Amino acid sequence: MEFLISEKIGKVIHLSLNNPDSRNALHIDMRSQLFAALQDAQSDPEIKAILLTGQGSSFCAGGDVKAMGDSTPRQSMERLQSYNRIISLMKDMDKPIVTAVHGYVFGAGCSLVLASDIVFAAKDTKFSFGFLKIGLMPDAGSTYYLPRLIGVMRAKELIFSGRFFDEEEAYQMGMVTEICESVELFGRALKYAQSLANGPALAIGMAKKALQLSLETGFAGALEFERIGQSLLQQSRDHKEGIRAFQEKRKAEFVGE
Numbered sequence: 001m002e003f004l005i006s007e008k009i010g011k012v013i014h015l016s017l018n019n020p021d022s023r024n025a026l027h028i029d030m031r032s033q034l035f036a037a038l039q040d041a042q043s044d045p046e047i048k049a050i051l052l053t054g055q056g057s058s059f060c061a062g063g064d065v066k067a068m069g070d071s072t073p074r075q076s077m078e079r080l081q082s083y084n085r086i087i088s089l090m091k092d093m094d095k096p097i098v099t100a101v102h103g104y105v106f107g108a109g110c111s112l113v114l115a116s117d118i119v120f121a122a123k124d125t126k127f128s129f130g131f132l133k134i135g136l137m138p139d140a141g142s143t144y145y146l147p148r149l150i151g152v153m154r155a156k157e158l159i160f161s162g163r164f165f166d167e168e169e170a171y172q173m174g175m176v177t178e179i180c181e182s183v184e185l186f187g188r189a190l191k192y193a194q195s196l197a198n199g200p201a202l203a204i205g206m207a208k209k210a211l212q213l214s215l216e217t218g219f220a221g222a223l224e225f226e227r228i229g230q231s232l233l234q235q236s237r238d239h240k241e242g243i244r245a246f247q248e249k250r251k252a253e254f255v256g257e
Helices: 028-043 072-091 108-114 142-148 152-161 167-173 182-197 201-214 219-233 237-246
Strands: 006-011 012-017 047-054 099-103 103-107 116-121 126-128 179-180
Touching: 006 028, 006 167, 012 182, 028 072, 047 182, 072 108, 099 108, 099 182, 103 108, 108 126, 108 142, 116 167, 116 182, 142 152, 167 179, 179 182, 182 237, 201 219, 201 237
Parallel strands: 012 047, 047 099, 099 116, 103 126, 116 179
Antiparallel strands: 006 012
16 A cells, blocks of 8 residues: 655645544654655755645544554664654655644644754644653654754643644644645645745754754854855855846746756
8 A cells, every 4th residue: 555645846845644544643654654755855956845745524533553562672773773864854854844734733733843944734633742651752853853943942842742633732832834724734834845946945944953953053053054055055056046036037047957
């Protein structure tokens, strides 16, 4: 079975989790297919942005709980490493990832949201870091991203309680970029992804890396990356086109070089 649907839409690759009967729980085959698709997107020069969605009634209900109970310690380590590979790749990719969520977004589904660059949420979306409800701690990068996003104390409250929270609260805490009606979700997210894909790809990728680096280094390191990155970008075709377009009072036509 194809657990991930992949479709090129111009310069955007649309990846859609496809196991709707289990609300797109991330079982091993889906994780493997998602990782491979992200690798392909990163290496494809024609792709400039990724759009991630979920088929059926929900974006992603988290991990495959049925497979967890029978796991040996070795299998558990391998399962968690497969999550880590996906989240690490999403973090390190220089191409922006736009994610559109609806329905249930639980556990590792929240991790995919946190590792995304832009997130659209439909009204009536329900989120939960419900790991503790099945006797587990958060994984797949949640303990890295969540406290940096909302602070340690608020992260503890969401994780310890495992409570549900809606798209409005997710928006207020910064997990969601924009809220829209369900019927508008895909169109709005795709339009945004296309706007990024048609933008200055080198500058977008460099900005993404700089922002990520700011979470991992000090002030001096951030300044140094800005200095080096900006010096390189000033030699790019996109920068020269941007200057010409500004002078000629027209919209720039970027080529990603």
